[in-house]
Amino acid sequence: MGKKKKKSIELSDKKISFIKEKISYKVIRYFPTAMTLDVMVTDENGEKLGMQSLAFAHIPKEIKKLIKPN
Secondary structure, three states: OOOOOOOOEEOHHHOOEEEEOOEEEEEEEEEOOOOEEEEEEEOOOOOEEEEEEEEHHHOOHHHHHHHOOO
16 A cells, blocks of 8 residues: 655745744744654854754744644
């Protein structure tokens, strides 16, 4: 049997971002089944460090409310 593709919610158009330890994170998409986020990481000088996967539990509470308002 074929693998099912993970369902994701595209969030890049909402321009959700946060700063943690002088590093800026811009939310790209959310994977509800895995409870992870794809984020674009930028350092304090504005230099892009690439894409990264972050656990939903490791983001600030204010951002969680924007992504998953329950």
